[in-house]
Amino acid sequence: MNLAALLTSAGINIALCVVLFSLYSILRKQPSNVNVYFGRRVASRRRIRLDLGLERFVPSPSWILKAWETTEDELVAIGGLDAVVFVRILVFSIRVFSVAAIICAVLVLPVNYYGQEMEHKKIPLESLEVFTIENVKEGSKWLWAHCLALHIITCAACSLLYFEFKSITNMRLFHIIGSPPKPSHFAILVRAIPWCPEECYSATLKKFFSYYHITNYLSHQMVYKSGTVQKLKDEAEHISNVMKSNSLVETCKSSFKGCCFCGGPTNFKILSKDIYGIHGKAGYSDMHLKARKKECAAAFVFFRTRYGALTAAQILQTSNPMLWVTDPAPEPQDVYWSNLCIPYRQLWFRRIAILVASMAFVLVFLIPVTFVQGLTQLDQLQQMFPFLTGILQKQFVSELVTGYLPSVILVLFLYAVPPVMMLFSKVEGPISRSGRKKSACCKVLYFYIWNVFFVNVLTGSVLRQLTFFSSVRELPTQLAKAVPAQATFFMTYVLSSGWATLACELMQFFPLFCNLLSRFILRLKDDSQNGTLTFPYHTEVPRILLFVFLGFTCSSLAPLILPFLLVYFFLAYLVYKNQFLNVYITKYDSGGRYWPIVHNTTVFSLVFTQVIALGVFGIKRSTVASGFTIPLIICTLLFHEYCRQRFLPVFKNSSAQMLIDMDRKDEHSGNMEEIYEQLHSAYCQFIVPSQCPSECSSHHEEKDPEKLETGNEPEQTNGSWAKQSPGEII
Structure with missing residues (x-):
């Protein structure tokens, strides 16, 4: 693939994003779409001001300014601590990849471009391999630039990770202490x-x-x-x-x-x-x-x-x-x-069954991934389908097939993954909805990293070299050869799965279609079912972490991916903050428990990047660069273990000191009796209070049948956690 094919893919996605962003800024101003683009405000019964003049038919960046000005305190009040953690992932990514882009643009990219003594073409006609470490000749003394860039990126990432982990841990502690009794x-x-x-x-x-x-x-x-x-x-x-x-x-x-x-x-x-x-x-x-x-x-x-x-x-x-x-x-x-x-004894069997089902699903997904990799190999595609030779020889068609279609097809297949993993997580038997979504998040993340990265890399190597599996010991060496070669595909994947997906997230096509169908075709005026969307953490967190993984892996090997990633993270920062403000309702909050997943994935990405770089330095016969990379791997693992010992226990358990202080505070203020009275109504299983009996237990008070008939709910006072109204129960 040459640079023109990459620019073709970028141009298509840029045009698509501009059109959809402009269309969104118009559709959000229409009164008929209030339930689609302001579902959270409608559900909270907040007043929405819409301009009914001619300006509502003109695109405007007002939503961008509002999203940019929203503070973390406002975000906590709206979306909970999980929303703040999600936005912090994007902020961390912007910071670390800004450092990586600057370092790689100064050190790595010139070394890659002039790594071989060759006559360069015009920039648009250059092959993308020229901008990767593949273009650096063996034994080059300039490989120290890649090693230095790797050290700087690792130090920046670890420093930012430490401060983010510390900050989010403090926010979690404040969230527990500062909230009303739960x-x-x-x-x-x-x-x-x-x-x-x-x-x-x-x-x-x-x-x-x-x-x-x-x-x-x-x-x-x-x-x-x-x-x-x-x-x-x-x-x-x-x-x-x-x-x-x-x-x-x-x-x-x-x-x-x-x-x-x-x-x-x-x-x-x-x-x-x-x-x-x-x-x-x-x-x-x-x-x-x-x-x-x-x-x-x-x-x-x-x-x-x-x-x-x-x-x-x-x-x-x-x-x-x-x-x-x-x-x-x-x-x-x-x-x-x-x-x-x-039954508790049944849970282990369910987990084993889900593990087997997940592995089977991964194997089935090899079929579309292999097909996608076949599209990136134009010469082999012509051999398999000779009747397409004439069409594929046209420049625009070849750029479209190799630069745009593979990533789009893979993205379409990947849309089936989150619902399947959510179903698997449900069958496993979690006791909470946030636990189910967190489990699905981990499954989707593992699936993305394996199928989007490893399978694409290995499949691309098989298509190039059929003797790939001749020796398992050569796997690191083969990965070192294959990752730079497949970096061009990952660039187009960031464009298709990143930029275009953000535009679709902003447009909310499915709710918009349902709204148009109910209003203008079915002529329904009942909007009671609208505004019930919760944020899909199990879909969006894995996607962002996959891009983080791709960014670290390709940063020192193929740095051209970094500008596309930075644009994606910046757009995601604005889009998702806007969605938290207007669209998604927070019904439950895990208290920031997604951050340990982010930390573990980031450290894994750093270590994997260092291992791949070590293999590349070995192939390029640079003993100095290899020697300085081994201590870097050890230091990264030690940093990870320190963070696990220092911060991770706070996300698993609450401290006795904190809970005892909270107990004594409530005892001194005389709130304990009120808390005891609200406990039974808080965990009422059924909606109607009369359906919360306790057979064979004498600890519950007998209730008047006349009161049971009314179906009135316990009163919520002082922001307490008494039973919520049926419309707020999931």
Whole structure:
């Protein structure tokens, strides 16, 4: 591939971005698109001012200025700590790759370009290999420039990583201390409760914790079977009991007659109203509660202090680690209720099954990756399809096929990865929605790095040299040869998967299409389903980290990729801040737990870059550069271990000192009794409060049936974490 093919791809993507960005600035001003581009503000019932004059049909950069001026404090209030961490990833990337771009432009790029004694063509006609380390001849004394650039980039990256890790750790601690009392600090999740034939799970649990945690145990809330199948079974039993009620015989007959002979669908609504109208009657209420009280071997256990809950969550309850399994409780809005009833002994089998399924999915994905790499090899493509020889010999067509189509096709195939990985993470059995999304984030990241980088590099090497797998020991050497050769493909991939994806993210094509369909074709005016998008961390974090990985790997080998990456990170900084401000709703927050993933991936990228550079220096026969690279690898690993010991424990557990201080503060202020009263309503599994009974447990207060009939929710006062309204529950 020559530079003209890369510029063709860049031109197409630049034109696409300009058109879509301009179109977005117009569409966001239209009143009919408020639910698409201001979903968060609509959901929070905030007033939105729209200019109804002719200016709403003219593109404007007002959204860019607003996104640029948004501070971190505003971002925390809007999107939580996870949103700040996500933006910090982009800021870190901009800083480190700015340093890399300057160093490589001064040291590396001139050495690569003049590495061979050759007659250069005009710049647009130059092959991209001329700008990579492949153009440097063996034994060149100028390879010290690459080694020096690698040292500077590594030192800059480690320094920025350290300060970012320290800053985000402090933000997490402040987030825990400065927030109002949270129910998760006083609660733990207990699973694998042993079955006793003489009594129910609730009584067994109460006996155990009343005896072994007598000073700290407060109460508990059982988990009941839920999910689609269980709901269908409950509703079927519910309707069956209602049909047997003498008070509804005539109503049912008239309703079925109306349905059969008059074709009136509204009679089902009448029947539904009659069914729920008797909800407060004692006989029906008992039947309904019995249908819903199907206890699982899991429960939320509440403690009098935060320190008591922390101690109970971290220690083994019995000598058998497969019984009475305790974990810190997630926040109420973060609980993934349908997975709490999964038998604990079944989880290991699910994880093994998902591991096998993930490996199978990776193997299946080799087919499109191999096809994409075939498009980059124009000569082999002509041999496989001789009838395309005439078309492929045209300059524009060859530039389009080699410079644009491969990355676009790969991006289209990769759109299927995040939904599949989210499904895999769900089957694994996480207890929280944030945990499910974090698990899917790791899976997508591993998939991207393996399939986009390693498989493309190895497949490209196979297409060039069929004896690649002749010796496994030569794998580092082969990678050192293949990575610079495939760097040109990664440049086009950044353009297609980076710039164009940001424009599509800003446009929100699918919600826009659904909005147009519902408003102008179906003529629907109900917007209750709009504005419910949460930020797809499992998709966007892996994409950014993949670009970070590609940037570090190619920085000293093929530095032409750095300007394209810098443009991407800067655009992403503006686009994603705008989306946090206007589009996405924050329903749960992991407290910045994505940053350790970022740190580990960055360190892995640095070490892998150093290993590849070591292999390249060995191929180029530069003993001096190789000798200085080995200590750099050791120092990077030591830095990583120090950060793991210094900062990582804060993201896994809360400190006893901090929780005890918070307990004493609440005790002195007299807030403990109010906190205890709100615990049960916080972890109510079902929406209607009357559906939160506790069978076989005497620790719950009896509630007046008349109050249960109203379905009123606990009042939220002083920013406390009482049960939220049904519209805010996931």
